[in-house]
Amino acid sequence: MGAATVLPAAQQVQPGHVPLYFEPNEGQAHTGVQFLSQGVYLGPAKAAIHTDEGKPVVMSLVGARQSAQAEGLDLQPGITSYFVGNDPKKWRSGVQHYGKVRYKSVYPGIDLIYYGNAEGQLEYDFLVAAGANPSRIEIAYNRPVRKDGNGDLVIAGLRQKRPRVYQGGHEIAADYRLRDGRVQLGLADYDRSQALTIDPVLQYSTYLGGPGYDAGAAIAVDASGSSYITGYARSPAQPGLDPFQQPIGLTYNTFVIKLAPGGNRLAYFVFIGDQEEYGNGIAVDSGGAAWITGETRSFNFPTKNPIQAFYGGGFNDAFITKVSADGKSLLFSSYLGGQQGDIGYGIALDSVGSAYVAIQTGSAQLPVGKNAFQSAPGGGQDAYVIKLSSSGNFNWGTYFGGSFGDFPKSIAVDRTGQTYIAGNTSSSDFPVTNHAFQKTATTSISGSAAFVTKLLADGTGVAYSTLLGDSSTANAITVDSLGNAYVAGIAFGPNVPLKNRFNPFTEVV
Numbered sequence: 001m002g003a004a005t006v007l008p009a010a011q012q013v014q015p016g017h018v019p020l021y022f023e024p025n026e027g028q029a030h031t032g033v034q035f036l037s038q039g040v041y042l043g044p045a046k047a048a049i050h051t052d053e054g055k056p057v058v059m060s061l062v063g064a065r066q067s068a069q070a071e072g073l074d075l076q077p078g079i080t081s082y083f084v085g086n087d088p089k090k091w092r093s094g095v096q097h098y099g100k101v102r103y104k105s106v107y108p109g110i111d112l113i114y115y116g117n118a119e120g121q122l123e124y125d126f127l128v129a130a131g132a133n134p135s136r137i138e139i140a141y142n143r144p145v146r147k148d149g150n151g152d153l154v155i156a157g158l159r160q161k162r163p164r165v166y167q168g169g170h171e172i173a174a175d176y177r178l179r180d181g182r183v184q185l186g187l188a189d190y191d192r193s194q195a196l197t198i199d200p201v202l203q204y205s206t207y208l209g210g211p212g213y214d215a216g217a218a219i220a221v222d223a224s225g226s227s228y229i230t231g232y233a234r235s236p237a238q239p240g241l242d243p244f245q246q247p248i249g250l251t252y253n254t255f256v257i258k259l260a261p262g263g264n265r266l267a268y269f270v271f272i273g274d275q276e277e278y279g280n281g282i283a284v285d286s287g288g289a290a291w292i293t294g295e296t297r298s299f300n301f302p303t304k305n306p307i308q309a310f311y312g313g314g315f316n317d318a319f320i321t322k323v324s325a326d327g328k329s330l331l332f333s334s335y336l337g338g339q340q341g342d343i344g345y346g347i348a349l350d351s352v353g354s355a356y357v358a359i360q361t362g363s364a365q366l367p368v369g370k371n372a373f374q375s376a377p378g379g380g381q382d383a384y385v386i387k388l389s390s391s392g393n394f395n396w397g398t399y400f401g402g403s404f405g406d407f408p409k410s411i412a413v414d415r416t417g418q419t420y421i422a423g424n425t426s427s428s429d430f431p432v433t434n435h436a437f438q439k440t441a442t443t444s445i446s447g448s449a450a451f452v453t454k455l456l457a458d459g460t461g462v463a464y465s466t467l468l469g470d471s472s473t474a475n476a477i478t479v480d481s482l483g484n485a486y487v488a489g490i491a492f493g494p495n496v497p498l499k500n501r502f503n504p505f506t507e508v509v
Contacts, residue, residue, distance in 0.1 A: 020116020021076050021097035021266070028082045028092045030242045034070040035101045035114075040122055041243040042101055042114060044068060048243035049122070049202065051157030056243050062138040062182060064106045073113075074099030078266035081327050083302040084253070085274045091302070093328040097266070107136040121203055128196035137198070139183040151175050153183065161201040167194050174198070217294075220284045225261035230254065230279035230292045254279035256290055256323055268327025274298035277319070281347040281411075283355070285390070288325030293318060293344030293357050296335070304330040307367070307394050312337030318344035318359045322392065332392030338363025341381075346411040348419075353390030356419050358383065358411035361399075369396030371460040378427065379403040385411065385419060385455060396459040402427025405448070412479040417457035420485050422474035424448040425467075436466035450474035450489050 022035045022042070035042040039050040045064035048056040076097035083091050100115040109132025114124045128134050143156040151162035153176055165172040165187060173188035185198065216231040232252040254277040258267040272279070275298040283291045295316045302321075303309055311317055317337025324331055336342065340362030348356045359366070361377065361384045368375045375398070377384075382401035385408070389395055400406070400421075408423040426448045432439050450472040453465040468474060474489035 019076065019099060019266075020122065021078065021099060022072060022101045022114065023080055023095045023097060024072055026092050026095055027090070028080075028084075028095065032242050032244055035072065035098075037116075037122070040114075042070065043244055044070075045103075045106055046244055047114070047124075049158055050243070056142075057155050057158045058142040058244050060140045060142075061106055061112075062140050063136065068103040068106045068112075071102045071104070072096070072098035072100070073102055074115075076266075077260075078268055079327060080269045080271070081329075082271045083273075083330055083333070084271060086300045086302050088302075088304075094326075108132060110134070110136065117201065121201060123199060123201050126196075126198040128198065130193055130195050134185060134187060134196060134198065137185055140181070141183070145178065145181065145183065147176055147178060159203040161203065164199045164201075165190075166197045166199070167191060172196070217278070217280050218282045220282045220290070222284045222288055223286070226267065226288075227259045227263065228282055228284050228290050229257045229259070230282040230290075230294070232278045232294075251276050253277050254292065254294055254296075254321075256282070256292055256327070258290070258327060270323055270327050272302060272321055272323075272330075272333075274300040274302070277301070280343070280345050281357075283347045283349045285349050285353040287353075289331060289353075290323045291347050291349065291355050292321045292323070293347045293359075295319065295343040301335060302330065302333055303335065304333040305392055306332075306334035307388070307392065308335040308337070311335060312339060312342065312363060312365065314338060314340040314342060314363060316341050316343060318342040318357075318361070320344060320347070320355065320357055320386075320388065320392075322355075332388075334392065336366065336386065337361070338365030340364075342366070345409050345423075346421075348411045348413045350413050350417055351415060354395065354417075355388045355390075355392075356411055356413050357386050357388070358408035358421050358423075359386065360384075360407050366399070367394055367397045369398060369459050371458075372396065372398035373455065373459060373461050374399040374401070374431070377401065378406070378429070380427075381405045381407060383408040383421060383423060383453075385421060385459065387419075387459065398455070398459045400431060400453060400455075400462070400465075401425065402429040402431065404428070406430060406451075407448070407473075409474065410476045412477050412485070414479045414483050415481065416483075418463060418483070419455040419457075419459075420477050420479050421451075421453045421455070422477035422485075422487050422489070423451055424473035424489075425451050430465075430467070431462065432465045432467060433462055436464065438467040438469075440467065448473060450487070450491075452477065452485060452487055454485070 025033045033041045041048040044066045045061040050056045080095045081093040103112040109129040111127040145155045153160040163174045165174040177184045220228045253273040256270040277296045279294040281293045322332040342361045346358040378401045383406045386397040387395040405426040412420045450468040454463040471492040476488045
């Protein structure tokens with residue numbers, strides 16, 4: 001085989017772009033898959049691409065060599081871990097990333113290489129050796145295909161750009177030719193004694209990075225400047241299904257992403273869950289371990305040294321999970337829920353790595369401390385806070401709220417271990433202290449009023465608890481080294497308290 005000409009277009013990842021990567025299948029996907037990427041599955045002489053229009057688009061090379069060897073190239077620094085289900089034997093951790101996958105001799109003298117471009121889209125090149133016959137290349141799709149006025153192929157949510165063909169640094173005119181639903185390449189005259197590079201580009205929206213299919217919910221930063229993001233992304237509901245033969249049902253799984261300082265290199269990508277999970281809050285300890293909280297609707301959520309090993313029985317349970325600094329293992333993972341709905345919204349860590357979690361609950365079965373400030377829910381949905389040691393042992397827990405609905409949205413902890421919770425309440429009897437900044441509120445517009453509550457370090461009492469504004473909600477809170485709390489939220493009415501105001505007409509608390 002003669003030397004192949006590499007694509008001359010720039011392939012460097014631009015600042016802020018995380019490169020597309022490929023993982024070898026180590027059991028995280030169906031056995032027919034050899035490599036996978038974000039919504040892309042590669043197998044012998046075929047690729048399945050999951051767009052946002054239902055079942056995957058399968059691209060098959062007609063007459064290609066089924067035994068062509070797959071090889072990962074351009075090893076990347078990041079890894080992926082899959083903590084899916086509650087059987088550790090089925091977990092996969094530390095799966096390596098590659099920038100390219102090469103299939104050798106898919107046709108005589110023709111290699112196929114997959115890679116990502118600077119925009120994160122999939123490209124594939126046919127590398128045609130000198131003397132090899134590119135007319136052997138023929139592609140079949142499992143969905144209807146048409147060619148538009150620009151010469152692009154359009155296939156069920158996927159667009160394959162008009163092919164670019166290069167030889168010796170010069171472009172050769174080329175287009176697609178459709179025949180009986182199959183795609184062939186039409187080439188202008190070229191020198192058959194030299195190698196060719198044939199380069200189609202695929203444009204599509206996939207379940208990772210596609211509009212509406214995934215969401216980042218919270219972010220944390222460690223001392224080195226690395227950022228940690230949690231949220232939820234669409235993943236195969238049954239990864240054991242063959243993407244080349246049948247639709248893949250999708251569900252939401254919690255993810256944790258660690259990005260190196262600068263944001264353009266992926267350190268790890270961790271999937272957590274089984275059937276349907278949503279990550280809502282994240283915090284990072286001094287050793288780089290990430291704590292995550294959210295909600296799960298799975299009876300098979302992955303647990304490790306849990307304080308609650310089984311689903312509580314409601315529509316959803318909260319979960320609390322700790323991921324190792326390298327993203328390769330779970331250090332702790334637990335359900336936390338009872339017979340009604342439970343959602344973890346916020347998590348904060350103190351100087352020794354203890355975790356404080358704010359949970360919205362309708363359940364009466366959550367653990368409380370011996371002298372908890374409020375040992376039982378007040379009614380409806382209640383706020384609840386739990387403190388766990390750095391290894392996940394239960395320290396204390398307490399409810400706090402009134403007789404209707406109380407919704408904690410964010411939590412912070414100061415250097416003395418006192419806890420600050422911000423949220424909104426619809427309870428007229430929400431517990432406020434005698435010296436509260438505001439004891440009553442009008443809630444006719446939004447149905448609730450913002451609250452800020454400061455719990456004592458052992459969870460047995462309240463340092464202060466106050467409402468804040470009318471028809472308002474508090475969505476985020478942080479605290480400085482002096483114990484001053486800073487709250488952000490939304491005010492739907494005109495009575496938000498203002499002082500030294502930047503904008504007297506603002507609706508942000």
